[in-house]
Amino acid sequence: MNNGDSNNRSAYNNMAEYYYEDIDKKPFNAYYERPATLSLIPSVDGKIVLDAGCAAGWYTNWLLNNGAQVTAIDLSPKMVKMCKKRVKGRAKIIQANLSKPLDFLKDKQFDIVLSSLTLHYILDLYSVMEEFYRILKKSGAFVFSVHHPFMDFSYFNSDNYFSTELLTDYWQTPMGKQKVQFYRRPLSKIILPLLQSGFNIDKLLEPMPTEKFKIEDSKTYKKICKNPQFLFIRAIKE
Numbered sequence: 001m002n003n004g005d006s007n008n009r010s011a012y013n014n015m016a017e018y019y020y021e022d023i024d025k026k027p028f029n030a031y032y033e034r035p036a037t038l039s040l041i042p043s044v045d046g047k048i049v050l051d052a053g054c055a056a057g058w059y060t061n062w063l064l065n066n067g068a069q070v071t072a073i074d075l076s077p078k079m080v081k082m083c084k085k086r087v088k089g090r091a092k093i094i095q096a097n098l099s100k101p102l103d104f105l106k107d108k109q110f111d112i113v114l115s116s117l118t119l120h121y122i123l124d125l126y127s128v129m130e131e132f133y134r135i136l137k138k139s140g141a142f143v144f145s146v147h148h149p150f151m152d153f154s155y156f157n158s159d160n161y162f163s164t165e166l167l168t169d170y171w172q173t174p175m176g177k178q179k180v181q182f183y184r185r186p187l188s189k190i191i192l193p194l195l196q197s198g199f200n201i202d203k204l205l206e207p208m209p210t211e212k213f214k215i216e217d218s219k220t221y222k223k224i225c226k227n228p229q230f231l232f233i234r235a236i237k238e
Ligand SMILES: C[S@@+](CC[C@H](N)C(=O)[O-])C[C@H]1O[C@@H](n2cnc3c(N)ncnc32)[C@H](O)[C@@H]1O
Pocket: 005, 008, 009, 012, 052, 053, 054, 055, 056, 057, 058, 059, 073, 074, 075, 076, 079, 096, 097, 098, 099, 115, 116, 117, 118, 121, 122
């Protein structure tokens, strides 16, 4: 386990029912992260897809509803339970740590790997991206979103942009304060593991929030219009 894993497993266990019930009503998810990620996902009809960091299964369910055959992975046993509850036996859902080799998945098994807001929990991006490259078919797509390096650098007042650091945040939730730990690293340390694994970058987004975000929460909308929160990439296995 890397430093934050046991903490995050317990925090996400605590938040699993909340994610299942409420997370998709949050403007950050519904009107910022989801539209950008969905715009990068190629047609999934008839495709074999891995949802890496599935949480309570919003994307797993979306992929299934759009014709994909899905395997989903999450570190948190309670998130796995919530994902199973949501998709009712239509996907294979596995409790596993993305920081470890995915040796239960075959070479060239998937057409698409999707990982939404999960890779900032992983210290060694080289290993996980090499694993995603291995399990993708030729021309397969790897779509992911992560915390934008600018956001964490400014929010945490970091003093060295070029260092990789484990950050600790406390999220206010209906179950009380949850301690969550993740890695901030410079942009090059997100891009270079991708290129070194053999991927080509096909698209990169620093999107604006949608108009619905403005209606729901105009103050945060204005902030995000000037301060990127997440980074979105589609890469292709050539
Ligand atoms: C922000 S949530 C992901 C949200 C989800 N993709 C969605 O869009 O609904 C992050 C998820 O990553 C999982 N996670 C954190 N570290 C992980 C690891 N090392 N391996 C696998 N999953 C991990 C957490 O348990 C949590 O469910």
